[in-house]
Amino acid sequence: MEDGTFRSPGYCGDTDADYDVLQWDTRADCEVRQILDRIADKWSLLVIALLDRRSLRFTELRRMIDGISQRMLARTLRHLERDGLVSRTVHPTVPPRVDYELTPLGATLHKTIRALVTWTETHQNEVATARAAYDKRVAAEQARAEREAAERDAIAREVLAVRR
Amino acid sequence: MEDGTFRSPGYCGDTDADYDVLQWDTRADCEVRQILDRIADKWSLLVIALLDRRSLRFTELRRMIDGISQRMLARTLRHLERDGLVSRTVHPTVPPRVDYELTPLGATLHKTIRALVTWTETHQNEVATARAAYDKRVAAEQARAEREAAERDAIAREVLAVRR
């Protein structure tokens, strides 16, 4: 079975007087955090996005999602089903046929996810630029540090040569 | 240094004719996916959320986020800085003081993130209910399977007893 998501279930409503009134519950076992971790994982987003268009069979999903293993697809679908985001329908035909589709709840989530993806698409250039700038800064700094180290080294050698 | 984010950088714009026109690029190395993976990770969301209120020092963040290690906070902040979402200001005092704050870009992201968190908060009960129902279904099914197995076992023993 591999387990589900059971750590310490409660422990989420009590305010420890130390955390003050933050808008978010930053504690590790908070339920919101758990849900967030689930939907933010590598494959779930893709699956939800694909199912938004129409219901799909296991193998269809498998073929559409590049790089996913059978195991991970099964796991992901099981999780989404458990969370009530995806429904699973078995057609008792032969060969068997299983359809997955978004539940109404899943559909509402998809809207929100779209917003995130849209943000990413809209700002990917800015992010790319920022990354390039950062990498350049770091590289420059490293080069400078190395040059200075070399200089100090040279001076030290000089001093030692004179002393001897 | 621990590496950055460099797998196969390109390989994102070419349509392989096999994937058809999906609204999303489902391929693993797509830039959008990389950004998504980054911002959707466990700690980034929390950091962004906390910084939205005001700029914070390293240790403040460390204390506010339950369960984060020094290493992960440093890494997360480095990533966010690289992506241009957070800015880092060093005050050359002693003891040193470093402030982190959201950049304008980071602030726009926060709005989107809020939507996601709001969704989670709004629907956490539905998810919890779905989970409970699912677990119950699974448990019931397992119990039934075990009972049937026991029955078959009993019948088999009976048959064997008669034969002997």
Next chain:
DNA sequence: CGGTATCCCCTAAGATACTG
């Protein structure tokens, strides 16, 4: 076809210790 079970590897992340 649509899975589950098993093995196994490798990396992400925690703990610890040290530095400017």
Next chain:
DNA sequence: CAGTATCTTAGGGGATACCG
């Protein structure tokens, strides 16, 4: 205080094999 460097371990995830 604000980090990096190093070591170690859990578990995420791939490959394979087998069942209904």
